[in-house]
Amino acid sequence: KNEVEQSPQNLTAQEGEFITINCSYSVGISALHWLQQHPGGGIVSLFMLSSGKKKHGRLIATINIQEKHSSLHITASHPRDSAVYICAVPHSGGGADGLTFGKGTHLIIQP
Amino acid sequence: NAGVTQTPKFRVLKTGQSMTLLCAQDMNHEYMYWYRQDPGMGLRLIHYSVGEGTTAKGEVPDGYNVSRLKKQNFLLGLESAAPSQTSVYFCASSPGGPWMGEQFFGPGTRLTVL
Numbered sequence: 001k002n003e004v005e006q007s008p009q010n011l012t013a014q015e016g017e018f019i020t021i022n023c024s025y026s027v028g029i030s031a032l033h034w035l036q037q038h039p040g041g042g043i044v045s046l047f048m049l050s051s052g053k054k055k056h057g058r059l060i061a062t063i064n065i066q067e068k069h070s071s072l073h074i075t076a077s078h079p080r081d082s083a084v085y086i087c088a089v090p091h092s093g094g095g096a097d098g099l100t101f102g103k104g105t106h107l108i109i110q111p
Numbered sequence: 112n113a114g115v116t117q118t119p120k121f122r123v124l125k126t127g128q129s130m131t132l133l134c135a136q137d138m139n140h141e142y143m144y145w146y147r148q149d150p151g152m153g154l155r156l157i158h159y160s161v162g163e164g165t166t167a168k169g170e171v172p173d174g175y176n177v178s179r180l181k182k183q184n185f186l187l188g189l190e191s192a193a194p195s196q197t198s199v200y201f202c203a204s205s206p207g208g209p210w211m212g213e214q215f216f217g218p219g220t221r222l223t224v225l
Contacts, residue, residue: 045213045215086153091156099156
């Protein structure tokens with residue numbers, strides 16, 4: 001079973017700061033997911049990536065397969081980015097049986 | 112296009128009572144999942160389905176049963192609820208396996224077992 005570790009657990013920053021959230025996993029994978037959980041509880045998928053880098057607006061996700069590590073970056077952070085960010089990987093590396101999730105990083109952006 | 116919906120949104124049960132949570136998706140996805148989320152822990156997989164008529168156990172299946180009689184619906188049943196099943200339950204669906212694309216989540220069901 002894959003194990004997922006995220007850091008930091010909590011992060012408070014000022015509006016405009018560059019944010020980095022890290023994710024490490026134990027078993028080689030075919031893809032990694034980044035998700036966002038809003039303060040109201042809803043969960044949305046931000047990225048799925050298997051190599052390199054992906055960018056969507058102010059969000060950038062990178063992955064290093066050899067080092068089993070991924071990072072999520074937020075540029076020019078804004079209070080509306082305040083949420084829990086969750087990293088997830090396939091449960092058993094490459095099987096169909098869902099995702100294993102990190103415990104999440106609780107991000108607060110202050111105006 | 113409603114995406115993934117869950118019924119009910121909230122429920123309070125007494126120990127020993129039974130209930131069924133309904134998940135419905137209108138995206139024609141093959142894969143569907145039930146997760147639970149507890150404070151201080153990541154989401155954990157309860158059961159999943161890779162197509163109509165199929166189900167399989169996830170990480171924490173004890174005390175739950177599931178059925179996928181129709182492709183668009185995935186039901187999660189608690190036969191005899193226990194306080195340890197107090198949690199927020201999320202359903203998700205995806206067109207393929209977790210290595211193929213993103214998962215779409217329902218809004219969640221908050222269940223309290225007294």
